[in-house]
Amino acid sequence: MLDSSTIIPGPSPSQPSFSSSSDSTGTVPDPSSSSMPSSSPSSDSQPIPEDLAKLLEIGLAPHKVQVVPRDQSHASSSLGAHRIEDDVIPLSDEDKEDMRSLPRKDYMWTPEAEKSAYLGLVDLIYAYCYNHRTTMGESTVESGWTIAKVSPTLSALETFTSMHYTVRACMRRSLVYPLYRHWRLSCDVLQDTLCVLELGKRGVLRALLDIRRQLEKHDTKRYLNNLYVNDYCIWVQRIHRKNLKSLCKELKKHCSDKSAAQLKTDMGWDLAALEDFALEVGSDGMLEDTDEAAFQPEEDEDDETIIDAERYTRARGGGAGAS
Numbered sequence: 060m061l062d063s064s065t066i067i068p069g070p071s072p073s074q075p076s077f078s079s080s081s082d083s084t085g086t087v088p089d090p091s092s093s094s095m096p097s098s099s100p101s102s103d104s105q106p107i108p109e110d111l112a113k114l115l116e117i118g119l120a121p122h123k124v125q126v127v128p129r130d131q132s133h134a135s136s137s138l139g140a141h142r143i144e145d146d147v148i149p150l151s152d153e154d155k156e157d158m159r160s161l162p163r164k165d166y167m168w169t170p171e172a173e174k175s176a177y178l179g180l181v182d183l184i185y186a187y188c189y190n191h192r193t194t195m196g197e198s199t200v201e202s203g204w205t206i207a208k209v210s211p212t213l214s215a216l217e218t219f220t221s222m223h224y225t226v227r228a229c230m231r232r233s234l235v236y237p238l239y240r241h242w243r244l245s246c247d248v249l250q251d252t253l254c255v256l257e258l259g260k261r262g263v264l265r266a267l268l269d270i271r272r273q274l275e276k277h278d279t280k281r282y283l284n285n286l287y288v289n290d291y292c293i294w295v296q297r298i299h300r301k302n303l304k305s306l307c308k309e310l311k312k313h314c315s316d317k318s319a320a321q322l323k324t325d326m327g328w329d330l331a332a333l334e335d336f337a338l339e340v341g342s343d344g345m346l347e348d349t350d351e352a353a354f355q356p357e358e359d360e361d362d363e364t365i366i367d368a369e370r371y372t373r374a375r376g377g378g379a380g381a382s
Contacts, residue, residue, distance in 0.1 A: 203277030
């Protein structure tokens, strides 16, 4: 596991604004009080919250959870009172080896470029989560292609200026290019993306390193590592937690059912009409009652004439040879 010295603090950049509203913090009772359950990592009686169960589902949740007061700025998280620390998310030996192969760089951003980089991070994690969910964590030979196709940044070198258009572009591509295309699946992948970002820098770094490995295996996609992924793996270690929290807060607005319904109408396609037509076709049994004979090719009347002509030609040739 990488220690805290690996994440090198960079110069304090200007904070990109993803939302105009300010954070509202609540007060959580002191975990050391008797009214709170024990926060000992070895306690097995503490129930797993729903948000952490979601993280366990996508295979990125840590095994230990610490309960801390939410009013502490360094301990605040959109997961509520259950905070996941960067240092409890382990990096495998393969992750550490990949990190050693990356150079050390400094990045100087304009406010617009930095905001676009954070939105591109959402784009990359969305593509990673789509592949992770559809393969159930067991990547295939097509995973590199899938990640590159679902990600607008990797497929079209896209840059974004708002969270709305970032989410819209990701979901549109997930409904067009991959093998599995379903609106509910795209919405679930968006929830997975939020969960990964809420894991903090170490969780995001793990996802980026996995993207890097999948692209490296692909003959025509490995160049994308040099263009984007390598720099993201270096840069994500220096991002500020406040910026990442602001990014999660803005993305969370697009994960509600109300936002999903509005986004569905903004896809540019009449998805509601297509779904109604599909349900109507299924209920009427049009596909089951279709006469199979209608799909059989019609017989050509000239086929027999052609066959007879070939037989006549062969007979003439055989007769001439015999004489």
